[in-house]
Amino acid sequence: MASNVNRQVLLKSRPEGIPESEHFHIVEGVVPTPVGNQVLVRNLYLSVEPAMRGWVSAVKNYAEPVPIDGVMRSFAVACVEVSCHPDYRVGDIVTGLFGWQEFAAVDAEAIQRKVSDADLPPSTALGVLGLNGITAHYGLLEVGQPRPGETVVVSTAAGSVGSCVGQIAKLKGCRTVGIAGGPEKTQLCTEYFGFEAAVDYKATDFSQQLAAACAGGVDVYFDNTAGPISDAVYEHLNIGARIVVCGTASVANWDPPPHGPRVERHLLLKRARVEGFVVLDHPEYEVIALKDLADWVRAGNLRYLEDVLDGIEQAPGAIAGLYRGDNRGKRLIRLTPA
Amino acid sequence: MASNVNRQVLLKSRPEGIPESEHFHIVEGVVPTPVGNQVLVRNLYLSVEPAMRGWVSAVKNYAEPVPIDGVMRSFAVACVEVSCHPDYRVGDIVTGLFGWQEFAAVDAEAIQRKVSDADLPPSTALGVLGLNGITAHYGLLEVGQPRPGETVVVSTAAGSVGSCVGQIAKLKGCRTVGIAGGPEKTQLCTEYFGFEAAVDYKATDFSQQLAAACAGGVDVYFDNTAGPISDAVYEHLNIGARIVVCGTASVANWDPPPHGPRVERHLLLKRARVEGFVVLDHPEYEVIALKDLADWVRAGNLRYLEDVLDGIEQAPGAIAGLYRGDNRGKRLIRLTPA
Numbered sequence: 001m002a003s004n005v006n007r008q009v010l011l012k013s014r015p016e017g018i019p020e021s022e023h024f025h026i027v028e029g030v031v032p033t034p035v036g037n038q039v040l041v042r043n044l045y046l047s048v049e050p051a052m053r054g055w056v057s058a059v060k061n062y063a064e065p066v067p068i069d070g071v072m073r074s075f076a077v078a079c080v081e082v083s084c085h086p087d088y089r090v091g092d093i094v095t096g097l098f099g100w101q102e103f104a105a106v107d108a109e110a111i112q113r114k115v116s117d118a119d120l121p122p123s124t125a126l127g128v129l130g131l132n133g134i135t136a137h138y139g140l141l142e143v144g145q146p147r148p149g150e151t152v153v154v155s156t157a158a159g160s161v162g163s164c165v166g167q168i169a170k171l172k173g174c175r176t177v178g179i180a181g182g183p184e185k186t187q188l189c190t191e192y193f194g195f196e197a198a199v200d201y202k203a204t205d206f207s208q209q210l211a212a213a214c215a216g217g218v219d220v221y222f223d224n225t226a227g228p229i230s231d232a233v234y235e236h237l238n239i240g241a242r243i244v245v246c247g248t249a250s251v252a253n254w255d256p257p258p259h260g261p262r263v264e265r266h267l268l269l270k271r272a273r274v275e276g277f278v279v280l281d282h283p284e285y286e287v288i289a290l291k292d293l294a295d296w297v298r299a300g301n302l303r304y305l306e307d308v309l310d311g312i313e314q315a316p317g318a319i320a321g322l323y324r325g326d327n328r329g330k331r332l333i334r335l336t337p338a
Numbered sequence: 339m340a341s342n343v344n345r346q347v348l349l350k351s352r353p354e355g356i357p358e359s360e361h362f363h364i365v366e367g368v369v370p371t372p373v374g375n376q377v378l379v380r381n382l383y384l385s386v387e388p389a390m391r392g393w394v395s396a397v398k399n400y401a402e403p404v405p406i407d408g409v410m411r412s413f414a415v416a417c418v419e420v421s422c423h424p425d426y427r428v429g430d431i432v433t434g435l436f437g438w439q440e441f442a443a444v445d446a447e448a449i450q451r452k453v454s455d456a457d458l459p460p461s462t463a464l465g466v467l468g469l470n471g472i473t474a475h476y477g478l479l480e481v482g483q484p485r486p487g488e489t490v491v492v493s494t495a496a497g498s499v500g501s502c503v504g505q506i507a508k509l510k511g512c513r514t515v516g517i518a519g520g521p522e523k524t525q526l527c528t529e530y531f532g533f534e535a536a537v538d539y540k541a542t543d544f545s546q547q548l549a550a551a552c553a554g555g556v557d558v559y560f561d562n563t564a565g566p567i568s569d570a571v572y573e574h575l576n577i578g579a580r581i582v583v584c585g586t587a588s589v590a591n592w593d594p595p596p597h598g599p600r601v602e603r604h605l606l607l608k609r610a611r612v613e614g615f616v617v618l619d620h621p622e623y624e625v626i627a628l629k630d631l632a633d634w635v636r637a638g639n640l641r642y643l644e645d646v647l648d649g650i651e652q653a654p655g656a657i658a659g660l661y662r663g664d665n666r667g668k669r670l671i672r673l674t675p676a
Contacts (some may be wrong), residue, residue, distance in 0.1 A: 088536070117493070122530060151644070174551055226418075226600060226602040226603075230602075245602050245605045245606055246537045247516070247606075248602050248603060248606065251600070251602075251603075255597070256599055257598045257599040257600050257601075257603060258599075259598060259599055259600065260597060260598075260599045260600045261594070261595040261597055262564060262565070262589070262595050262596055262597065263595075263601075264561070264564040264568075264583050264586050264589075264614070265564075265586060265589075265592045265595060266643045267612060267613065267614030268584075268585075268586065268614040268615075268616065269614070270614065271613075271614055271615055271619060272614055273611060273612070273613040273614075274611070274612045274613075275605065275609075275610070275611040276602070276604075276605030276606040276607070276608065276609050276610055276611075277606075277609055277613075278495075278606065278609055281609060336501055
């Protein structure tokens with residue numbers, strides 16, 4: 001270690017809605033010393049993801065809120081610097097909730113996994129070969145249960161989960177329609193990620209575009225947005241449709257919840273199902289998904305984009321940028337040792 | 339046959355929302371003569387049910403709209419008067435979509451089933467041992483999948499489907515909470531149908547009543563209403579909750595759909611599922627359900643109430659009465675041969 005400084009991003013105040021850079025501050029701590037069986041890791045890449053909005057919110061959620069003046073919760077891929085645990089050796093590449101900081105001393109149980117796909121870049125462990133890919137795999141295949149020939153519609157289709165969903169659906173023989181914001185992203189959907197059609201939700205003729213792209217109806221809708229985008233998709237459900245609720249990116253604030261057209265009539269007429277899931281409930285699924293995902297990446301059947309910001313000082317503003325749609329692909333913060 | 343007159347209720351005009359007596363007229367036709375392999379049936383009881391609102395609506399639905407000047411579609415239990423088909427004999431009791439009329443000449447395929455539970459009153463074939471009971475059985479057990487010890491909440495709990503759902507849930511070891519309108523119906527829920535708690539959605543403290551009755555959360559919500567009643571229930575979902583969408587009685591008009599709080603956040607946080615079903619999709623299930631239901635009725639474990647109106651002239655106003663909540667139990671029109 002070239003320095004004894006551990007720069008950390010702490011939560012300064014709780015945002016109403018989307019966290020901005022002003023809600024965080026960067027402090028210089030001291031690199032911790034592992035105690036007991038702990039492992040000292042040096043973070044290589046920090047993850048930035050939409051779920052972070054929920055993690056800093058005081059509103060009831062599936063994880064405890066990050067405390068004020070606590071290190072921002074984050075997945076990271078890291079290199080083991082010091083190990084007091086027999087399962088880990090110096091130089092191992094590991095992932096876990098190591099936080100927005102340069103170094104973390106963690107119990108072995110806090111390590112999510114050791115990255116074994118050494119032929120693939122470590123950053124992929126936070127995206128296509130990490131939570132995003134596993135979320136897409138589980139949500140589409142286990143919750144959505146697509147059958148060959150069916151039409152699968154995905155919102156935030158150019159994003160790191162959505163692009164993965166579209167490609168997996170295509171690998172499973174489905175027809176895929178992506179929904180994204182603006183011509184650059186819809187082009188990315190069709191030309192880079194192989195969606196058969198892509199629809200621009202920012203276009204004035206969005207509903208007509210969607211109707212044209214879904215002329216045969218929608219069998220699976222992988223919903224990353226909720227809101228008016230979903231309302232438009234519900235108009236085209238086929239009998240027996242499955243809606244996978246993965247995220248609600250289009251809703252800035254759930255307290256109180258926004259109102260929209262009630263959906264029960266669609267669900268009755270179409271004998272349709274809407275189901276929410278949280279992939280962290282299914283840790284046993286990780287191995288199954290990662291095997292498929294790594295094989296598909298190696299075979300060139302699963303493409304991904306990374307949006308890499310350099311330096312921990314980029315972290316505080318990085319979540320708001322996601323919600324503005326600034327990123328192209330999985331947003332990461334790359335840390336370079338001082 | 340004492341008379342050659344066949345009184346029929348025809349649809350006069352298409353209502354916006356709930357059909358009232360002014361939307362029908364009664365005409366005197368002639369008793370039809372069965373042709374080919376047809377069977378002539380004399381209706382004993384006509385059914386009145388909330389779904390009829392959908393059947394007369396021009397809005398897309400799971401059945402073709404009843405044509406203007408057509409006989410109102412209705413399930414009925416009837417006695418075979420003339421049979422040209424080897425499977426049916428004079429005196430057989432049968433059910434089917436025989437319509438709001440005194441006589442119908444029907445193809446054998448139009449007969450839903452021959453009533454074999456001769457020890458039980460024929461009227462039950464339209465309620466607890468008919469579509470209502472089968473709907474409750476399928477919806478609760480196949481869609482809702484309750485486990486012993488779970489809390490099952492039912493809306494329109496004093497109604498013919500709701501009361502059946504509550505009793506089946508109790509037979510399966512669940513804790514049951516009924517939602518009904520007014521003290522008379524909530525009392526019916528707890529004292530006659532055996533719900534452990536009943537909540538009055540018309541009371542000013544409805545949400546507090548519901549919170550108290552569902553202190554341990556809701557595992558299965560059997561939704562017959564949609565609307566604000568459902569909004570209140572969604573606040574109490576447990577992790578892994580299942581919402582069975584069976585009907586939308588609280589919504590007078592779906593064109594355009596009313597707005598309400600969006601539910602995606604609940605579904606994500608609670609990993610919950612909402613699913614619509616139409617029991618007519620599952621004709622093979624009828625035998626399974628009827629066996630259970632008849633056994634439970636005979637054993638005194640499944641109680642039912644009938645709200646019998648006398649004479650076909652009562653039919654036109656009978657649907658609106660359902661939506662006003664005039665009935666106590668399954669609403670039927672009893673026809674007495676002239």
